[in-house]
Amino acid sequence: MHIHLSGDRQRVLVLLILLFFFLCYSFYLYTNLPVKRIKQDRDAAAGKLSWQKYNCNACHQVYGLGGYLGPDLTNVYSVRGPAYIEAFLKNGTGIMPDFHLKQGEIKNLLGFFRQLNASGKSDPKTFMLSYEGTIEQK
Numbered sequence: 150m151h152i153h154l155s156g157d158r159q160r161v162l163v164l165l166i167l168l169f170f171f172l173c174y175s176f177y178l179y180t181n182l183p184v185k186r187i188k189q190d191r192d193a194a195a196g197k198l199s200w201q202k203y204n205c206n207a208c209h210q211v212y213g214l215g216g217y218l219g220p221d222l223t224n225v226y227s228v229r230g231p232a233y234i235e236a237f238l239k240n241g242t243g244i245m246p247d248f249h250l251k252q253g254e255i256k257n258l259l260g261f262f263r264q265l266n267a268s269g270k271s272d273p274k275t276f277m278l279s280y281e282g283t284i285e286q287k
């Protein structure tokens with residue numbers, strides 16, 4: 150059987166086929182994104198507010214975004230550990246200010262760093278580019 154389509158109809162048909170595949174692909178991507186769901190944690194939520202209140206982001210980065218005077222703190226919790234972080238927050242250093250944080254604020258900030266650390270890795274060297282252009286982390 151030979152189907153003859155006029156130029157316009159052919160174009161519409163091609164467009165519909167492309168649209169169909171575009172929608173299928175979009176649907177596939179959005180339902181398969183490697184997004185982790187992390188339980189909301191009370192300490193972490195309060196710690197995030199302290200992080201904003203003291204504008205830690207002015208000097209530090211989270212996932213590479215922020216100021217560049219201090220280091221990226223996305224994975225500081227697993228790299229340095231809570232005792233090290235607490236000592237830093239209590240005393241500051243020559244360039245890192247001492248904010249005279251209350252013990253509760255320090256506890257909350259530690260919760261924030263714990264949750265942040267669990268959300269992924271910030272070092273691009275550890276990223277794996279997958280076939281469809283998304284990024285996977287080990």
Ligand code: HEC
Nearest residue numbers: 203204205207208218219220229234237242244245246258
């Ligand atoms: C004025 C800039 C500045 C601000 C604001 C600042 N920091 Fe820092 N921070 C630094 C610098 C610089 C260092 C590295 C200091 C050093 O090694 O002596 C640092 C180091 C740290 C470290 C240790 C990181 C590591 O791997 O050694 C932690 C944890 C930290 N800061 C947390 C915070 C938190 C939490 C806040 C907000 C309450 C904050 N910082 C606000 C500048 C800042």
